[in-house]
Amino acid sequence: AQKVTQAQTEISVVEKEDVTLDCVYETRDTTYYLFWYKQPPSGELVFLIRRNSFDEQNEISGRYSWNFQKSTSSFNFTITASQVVDSAVYFCALSEANTNAGKSTFGDGTTLTVKP
């Protein structure tokens, strides 16, 4: 069965600090997809990144970077020089290509608060 664990329930940082959100997943499928979504107070989940299981290359997008390591089943998300606008709930999600068709499993989310 697929499972996503976001061990950090809440994180609070001061603006300009770097912060890493952890995501650990479990799956028996060899082909799977990992996602990060941001949910600001407005409610809408905003897609941030998609990674498939065959692409372990790390990715950087502006202040955001992602570290995918199959050896530790982790897909961690780092925000560099955090800003108040980064305050949100962040969800990591997993989808298996060959099983549980159509169902993404979300972690419980990490609430990030960035203080000015």
Next chain:
Amino acid sequence: DTEVTQTPKHLVMGMTNKKSLKCEQHMGHRAMYWYKQKAKKPPELMFVYSYEKLSINESVPSRFSPECPNSSLLNLHLHALQPEDSALYLCASSPYIRLNTGELFFGEGSRLTVL
């Protein structure tokens, strides 16, 4: 601004009312989803439509009735709801017809309160 539009943003209804939530997208996506999200919890999948046909029903009670009139619209009809059905209802679409493989584009949600 999101390209998935949900109406109404807020809805208060009694347990005997009949109401509908509406979702619209014009990105040409052929997969559309309904999720339910309780406070401080992750979204829970309810229904998935692929090419306007119901592909997945996550054992949702029949008091929730989805409808996909065309490729751009998705409705969720509500009848005889219970207070525990109060939640944020999120609509999403995806450009990936092979379900599971692609990212989801969410609307801002409809916040439902059942009295």
